[in-house]
Amino acid sequence: MRRNSRILILTSSYGDGHLQAARSLKQAFHMQGTDEVLIMDLMKEAHPVLNKISTTIYITSMLTSQFGFDYYGWSYYMTRNTKTHLGLGRFFNNLGKKKLKEAVERVRPDAIISTFPYGAVPELCAQIGIPAYTVVTDFTLHSRWVHPNINKYYVATEDLKEELMSIGFAGPQIEVSGIPIRQAFDHAAPANTNKFRGVLSPERRTILILAGSYGVLGNVDEMIDSLQNVPDTQLVVVCGRNEKLERKLRSKFGGRPHCHIFGFVEDIHELMAASSCIVTKAGGLTLSEALSLKVPIFIYKPFAGQEKENANFLARKGAALISHQMEELSGQIRQLLADGAGYGELMQRMSQLQRKSAAEYIIQDMLGSMRQTAPLTGLQH
Template identity: 50%
Template sequence: MGMRQLRIMILTAGYGEGHNQVSRAVEQEFAARGIKDVFIVDLMKEAHPLLNSVSTKLYLKSSLTSQYGLDLYGWSYYWTRGTRPGSSLGKYFNSLGKRKLKALLSQVSPDIILNTFPFGAAAEAGNELDVPVCTVITDYTLHGRWTHPAMSRYYVATDELKYDMEKKAFASAQQILVTGIPVRRGFVLRNQGAGDDRGHYQQQEIPSGDRAHRNKLVMLSAGSFGVPQQLEEIVRRLLAAGNCRLAIVCGRNERLYARWSAMFGGNPKVEIFGFVPNIHEIMAQAACLVTKAGGVTLSEAIALRVPVFIYKPFSGQEKENAVYLAGKGAATIAESAPELSRQISRLLDNPAEEMGIRRRMSDLCKGVAAEKIVSDMLELLESRLRVTV
């Protein structure tokens, strides 16, 4: 079995963009090694389209419902956090998508499977068909749904997460590799030549100016705010402080883009963006990033050493991610618009504080996660081949 003939299946889910981004990052690394037969499958969408649609809407609306005390997503996250594979609840979760996955495995015949979403069905189907299954945990803290005794390998973000899994007997030390969370190649390439100097980056759609001015760019992810009025207040407060420029990124949300363009499009200190394929080009110029606490977004910021401000993190994995990174001095949490504005202004006016955060973010960086994961998966396949020869 030559390496160029390998067939890889990556399982993902459409709850937010993070799982898909991790899948693409790993796919890019396989492609860089000449392995082209990589199949990315949204298993929930393929196997349970109705349940997937309802679950996706629940996740996307969690930011709005939590504003009114109806935090169904957060409640379900904490209720199922301690789930064990052998429990009734664990057996139900591990059955989701299993029949469809076995059919896909028969069609594709992959040599190995990688989970970027907690699909216990992958471990069970893979075990039955003798296909090794690995999982990359895309958050900084543990949820029981990620674990299964038939998993060949786990790739995790931190040493603490590995220790937690061992302590709770979810996996042995040999099954867990601390790699960090994979990010797209653009973030990796920017980081490799960056150091702490962002002045040399080629600008894309960002107005030119002197270097000190560029270093005071504040990037805001518009989709991180459940209520648009919250972002509007924050933007007005930051503009009133007079010590920064703003890049508001709306992604694929055309309504948000139209709203912010109409409101601030004529302000020379504000740039409004829709979907930006090379978002790392903007983030690399930023003095800080205001965003939600998704594990992948936080890992992208860590890769570029961009200080992170998290506004009212949603209950569940995002709140747990925020608390973990805040405890490491790599992120700051704010619960109100005035508090957030003060925190950002203090950072912009204090270069020593900014550099300290960047150094702490460097300590959290585990290297190029996708490279480590792909190398380990290939070694795992090689070891299986040696056993069977």
């Protein structure tokens, strides 16, 4: 094992979460003195046309799901318990295998990390004798993440560890690390000192709406109209890189008092830290960011699939609230902001799921694991 290990991180562009997790891991590696870290979007490089089609289908499905056409959600549940060596499982495991072999021959990594479930990775790693690590970027498990040749899993919660153990993985193969997010979230400045203190009124509580780069949160116009009636609050809407949505909302709401419209916000951690609650979709990374700052989470109309399962998990733990109607969302926010004791209890429940410095924890554990040369145990039967 070289002292300065060479690492290949495989990710995907299905949503931003997988790539953000990969970047956080790369940053943590650099902080530990490991500089030879390459991030690769395997699906994009191996099958660019299929990747573009499937990415478009994924985004379109989120937009059409509110009308009942949720083909991504249907496919998620149809394949949730697929076996890795049969049918669709076998097909998914073969995706990107040729391009991955080429990358391994070129990069010659000491280990491969996946923040997206590529079945070809553990199979190839087992053949050539290098460790394969998987960082699960959701609070729920799908069969695509499961493979007998994974050296170690890094998961968000004890519940996920127990689920993996229930299907045969050994306890030492699974670390409850949390989902890796940017280091900035561990050091976000409080509301009274951060860069948004000159924009936001300190006398009003801030409701942050993350509309998303694709506008997939849905009904943002109606949401603004509804939530502006919550007493003693101000609204902040972040449109990401969706310039069309930003222009539309600025045109309609730009002149309203206590309503702030933003496009892409680089220091989103500071804006979240300055907020009293957040309305968002249920991506694993965004939820982890909110948990790290203990900003109460309201999930509106979660999309079927991993996001719905993420939302249901946090709701069962009492760490987030789900709504399906605008009046329900508005009522939930009114009630929580008016109930000091309830607000504190929710933050306490969020603390129980909070995992600080997940990326740093994962890297330290992973580097230690790589030095140990312990044999791969795989699934126990």
